[in-house]
Amino acid sequence: MTPPGTPGTPAPGSPASGSPASGNAARVNKDTRFCEPPLNFAPGSPAPGSRQTGPAFPCGAEDMAKDGEQYAKMASRIRAKMVAMSHAAGTPHLGSGLSCVDILVAAYWGVLRIDPTRPSDPLRDRFILSKGHAISALYATLAYRGYFDPGLLDVFNKDGTNLPEQPSPGCLPGVEVATGSLGHGLGLGAGMALAGRIQKRDYRVYVLMSDGECNEGSVWESAMFAAARQLGNLATIVDFNGWQATDRSREVLAIEPLAEKFRAFGWESVEVDGHDPRKLAEVLRAVPEGPGKPLAVIAHTVKGKGVSFMEDDNNWHYRVPSEAEVAKAWAELGVA
Numbered sequence: 001m002t003p004p005g006t007p008g009t010p011a012p013g014s015p016a017s018g019s020p021a022s023g024n025a026a027r028v029n030k031d032t033r034f035c036e037p038p039l040n041f042a043p044g045s046p047a048p049g050s051r052q053t054g055p056a057f058p059c060g061a062e063d064m065a066k067d068g069e070q071y072a073k074m075a076s077r078i079r080a081k082m083v084a085m086s087h088a089a090g091t092p093h094l095g096s097g098l099s100c101v102d103i104l105v106a107a108y109w110g111v112l113r114i115d116p117t118r119p120s121d122p123l124r125d126r127f128i129l130s131k132g133h134a135i136s137a138l139y140a141t142l143a144y145r146g147y148f149d150p151g152l153l154d155v156f157n158k159d160g161t162n163l164p165e166q167p168s169p170g171c172l173p174g175v176e177v178a179t180g181s182l183g184h185g186l187g188l189g190a191g192m193a194l195a196g197r198i199q200k201r202d203y204r205v206y207v208l209m210s211d212g213e214c215n216e217g218s219v220w221e222s223a224m225f226a227a228a229r230q231l232g233n234l235a236t237i238v239d240f241n242g243w244q245a246t247d248r249s250r251e252v253l254a255i256e257p258l259a260e261k262f263r264a265f266g267w268e269s270v271e272v273d274g275h276d277p278r279k280l281a282e283v284l285r286a287v288p289e290g291p292g293k294p295l296a297v298i299a300h301t302v303k304g305k306g307v308s309f310m311e312d313d314n315n316w317h318y319r320v321p322s323e324a325e326v327a328k329a330w331a332e333l334g335v336a
């Protein structure tokens with residue numbers, strides 16, 4: 001199948017699309033690749049400097065929230081596609097991606113004030129997948145949410161395409177930042193949340209981390225910063241599946257009690273079932289635009305969720321499914 005789109009086109013800001021200044025000029029920060037696009041003030045819009053509230057972006061929350069079945073159907077569709085993507089690309093981290101699908105479905109269909117046709121809208125809510133190794137879950141979510149043609153998912157991790165195994169900023173519409181090196185998403189999110197306050201833009205920032213990622217010192221530096229600056233417009237969701245790459249999280253470091261740790265760092269903290277999108281959406285929708293304590297949602301999940309022979313089996317951190325295993329998974333997910 002030939003996917004639509006233009007794989008191979010350099011992403012905005014990639015070296016091929018124009019490189020930063022060199023020599024003396026390189027010491028001057030002229031690189032504006034990661035700046036927000038300027039706001040265009042239409043007649044009747046608030047004057048620069050006044051508080052700006054985003055439009056009520058269509059998010060489908062009303063429809064999906066009424067009926068948990070719809071969340072479940074979308075989650076199964078995403079999971080099935082991810083299993084096929086892993087097989088086609090020979091790419092690992094499938095268990096990690098399956099673990100966080102219900103969190104993504106809750107966020108993208110039940111919480112975020114976004115418009116897929118305007119992925120760079122300065123007033124959009126931001127979502128950062130800090131556990132970047134689970135990128136197949138985000139790509140599939142963005143595609144089915146309308147950010148780009150789902151046909152592009154078929155070239156996942158193929159050379160010369162814009163769907164790398166670890167995301168880079170702007171590689172596809174809706175991908176906010178580069179992640180993959182664990183421990184950076186929360187700091188990036190805190191910066192965005194602070195920028196929103198300074199610019200008087202009423203958006204929220206959501207950062208999805210993994211439990212193993214919380215071993216990183218940078219997570220706790222960011223947590224202290226966010227609480228000190230009262231970034232109430234910031235929330236993190238920790239995909240707490242109890243596994244890291246090679247062992248149980250509790251065997252690697254004493255990560256628990258995680259909710260209490262966040263509270264000790266000045267955050268609000270709640271524990272939820274990470275496979276209950278309605279509950280997740282309810283909790284995440286309550287995040288305000290204004291100052292206050294940031295929110296940590298400890299989402300208890302199962303690595304490999306949705307495919308019985310992958311659930312809680314950490315071999316699927318690295319394993320790639322065979323064709324027969326894809327068929328078996330699809331049958332279980334009800335899409336065969």
Ligand SMILES: Cc1ncc(C[n+]2csc(CCOP(=O)(O)OP(=O)(O)O)c2C)c(N)n1
Pocket residue numbers: 095096097099131133180181182183210211212213239241243244245303317
């Ligand atoms: C800074 C850093 N160190 C090491 C790795 C390699 N690595 C990839 S996934 C992973 C751990 C996975 O466990 P967890 O963070 O809990 O994510 P899960 O796969 O369980 O969702 C590691 C160590 C990395 N991506 N970044």
Ligand SMILES: [Mg+2]
Pocket residue numbers: 210211212239240241242243244249
């Ligand atoms: Mg984990």
